[in-house]
Amino acid sequence: MKTEVITTMIYMVFLVHFAITISPNTQPSWLFSLVSLSLAVVAVTLPFVVTTTLHAHRNAGATATIPGPRGWPLVGSLPAVSGPLMHRRLATLADAHGARRLMSLTLGATPVVISSHPDTAREILSGAAFVDRPPKGVARELMFCRAIGFAPAGEYWRRLRRIAGTGMLSPHRMAALGGLRCRIADDMVRRVADQMERSGEVAMRALLQRASLESMAGSVLGLKGVVVSEELGEMGLAARVRGYFGKIIEERRVVGDYHERDDLLSYMLSLPEEERLEDSDVIAVLWEMIFRGVDVVAILLEWAMARMSLHSDIQSKAQEEMDAAVGRLRPITDSDVPSLRFLQWILKETLRMHPPGPLSPGRAWRCRTRGWASTWCRRGRRPW
Ligand code: HEM
Structure with a gap:
């Protein structure tokens, strides 16, 4: 079943339930409110869970899977990599997943591939696949x-x-x-x-x-x-x-x-x-x-x-x-x-x-996946 259909159904159940709950003739019990709240949480998170699962299934059928962390619903791997020295956190994560040439993860809802290796970094920076460079909001604002x-x-x-x-x-x-x-x-x-x-x-x-x-x-x-x-x-x-x-x-x-x-x-x-x-x-x-x-x-x-x-x-x-x-x-x-x-x-x-x-x-591939090349080179690794 399509993600959108599931989402719509959940939203409809939630709306009907909510309408009953706030009806002036109804005195909502705490249990009723708790169920409403739970449905709301499910309605918001389910599309992301389904999307991630479908994405994983599609990847499983592909010829090669890029290693990387699975991430959390909604936020993906943001908690693991955000903060100071993000490039070092990404490198640690790549080591942990044996993903030095290419690592796949999601940041929020955006799929990202990270390269910490000269060959794949060159492909991202000068190859044809990641040729688009979509401006972020702040870049647009600054012309x-x-x-x-x-x-x-x-x-x-x-x-x-x-x-x-x-x-x-x-x-x-x-x-x-x-x-x-x-x-x-x-x-x-x-x-x-x-x-x-x-x-x-x-x-x-x-x-x-x-x-x-x-x-x-x-x-x-x-x-x-x-x-x-x-x-x-x-x-x-x-x-x-x-x-x-x-x-x-x-x-x-x-x-x-x-x-x-x-x-x-x-x-x-x-x-x-x-x-x-x-x-x-x-x-x-x-x-x-x-x-x-x-x-x-x-x-x-x-x-x-x-x-x-x-x-x-x-x-x-x-x-x-x-x-x-x-x-x-x-x-x-x-x-x-x-x-x-x-x-x-x-x-x-x-x-x-x-x-x-x-x-x-970040460079973009097929409008969606972002590609980043890390320019940080650890001691003893081949520089580029
Ligand atoms: C220590 C000095 C510098 C470092 C480490 C540095 C680093 C970088 C990096 C990593 C990129 C991204 C390359 C890519 O994604 O293809 C870049 C792009 C760029 N830098 Fe620098 N940069 C330095 C100095 C400068 C200076 C002095 C200027 C201006 C006079 C400058 C202007 C630019 C421009 C215009 C781009 C975009 C190039 C393009 O996309 O074609 N940079 N720089």
């Missing part, structure tokens, strides 16, 4: 539907990737923004020295957030300065985002000096007519870059510093490497990075232990 991370796979998404690649991440653009990064780093070193002199301690988190925000505001919007950083840091609502970015776009159009600038906004505005994006799409991309780019970098650097302060031997080795490759008479530049191998390893190890986004944004 991310038309930005790179949530744009539907296809020509528009590829166009955005091309624009970001050429307008911001190409070697030419990266080199052109080297001066900006140097200025921000110098400023940060000065602030550290100031704070040490004044109070003998430094609040690194605030300094790193500010530096990361300035770096993104410079590379994405071509803006400088603390006032801008603070304004961006305080933004939240979509209307304010639209208003703020819209004003910057208008001002840039009035000045029209796109070709003398190296930021993403100027590149987007200088595109030929046939490749140009609508203003609302430009805003979505700019906002996404700032939103995604600021915290991840600040968090990564904060973890790297925290780890180094706990391991002074590693810190000394990194300092020795820098002294040998750069010396203490000039600042580090981008061209020094290839000779700073140990420093690169520190950052990679920090990314392995504390990935700023440990679960890649």
Whole structure:
């Protein structure tokens, strides 16, 4: 029998029973009320139980079953995985079920597959099956539907990737923004020295957030300065985002000096007519870059510093490497990075232990099943 039919029947029984119970001529006994309540609970939970059972039966007939926890009615495996460090809870669960390549579970009513293995993670991230990236409510609210991370796979998404690649991440653009990064780093070193002199301690988190925000505001919007950083840091609502970015776009159009600038906004505005994006799409991309780019970098650097302060031997080795490759008479530049191998390893190890986004944004398969790839790699496991 179909789930919907069973549900409807239960609801009808429940409604008739409820109507009798609340009828003005009836004095409901406590037993009667208890039966009503029980029927209500059954009416709500039964569809989920039946759906889960049918799902399990269908899976049993399939050629391969993905291992994973059975979960509870209504909530699925949410209680087991929600809370801080969800990626670690998922990894423990995958180990417990021998499901490292792929684990199947339900979160609420949504079926999910989780990959903690390079091969299956690659299939989810770059294969054709999980190509859809349905935006969550909050993403819709923040206008991310038309930005790179949530744009539907296809020509528009590829166009955005091309624009970001050429307008911001190409070697030419990266080199052109080297001066900006140097200025921000110098400023940060000065602030550290100031704070040490004044109070003998430094609040690194605030300094790193500010530096990361300035770096993104410079590379994405071509803006400088603390006032801008603070304004961006305080933004939240979509209307304010639209208003703020819209004003910057208008001002840039009035000045029209796109070709003398190296930021993403100027590149987007200088595109030929046939490749140009609508203003609302430009805003979505700019906002996404700032939103995604600021915290991840600040968090990564904060973890790297925290780890180094706990391991002074590693810190000394990194300092020795820098002294040998750069010396203490000039600042580090981008061209020094290839000779700073140990420093690169520190950052990679920090990314392995504390990935700023440990679960890649969910991809959808056949509109329903979500696929997540865990970017957290445990020691001794093959990285990707
Ligand atoms: C430590 C630094 C960073 C880490 C660990 C990181 C991590 C990630 C991860 C795991 C994804 C999801 C990939 C996928 O599902 O396919 C992603 C996507 C993305 N990130 Fe980052 N990210 C970092 C820095 C940045 C920065 C600085 C920016 C902006 C300038 C940025 C912009 C984006 C965008 C636009 C996407 C969506 C790409 C797409 O869907 O095609 N990220 N990032």
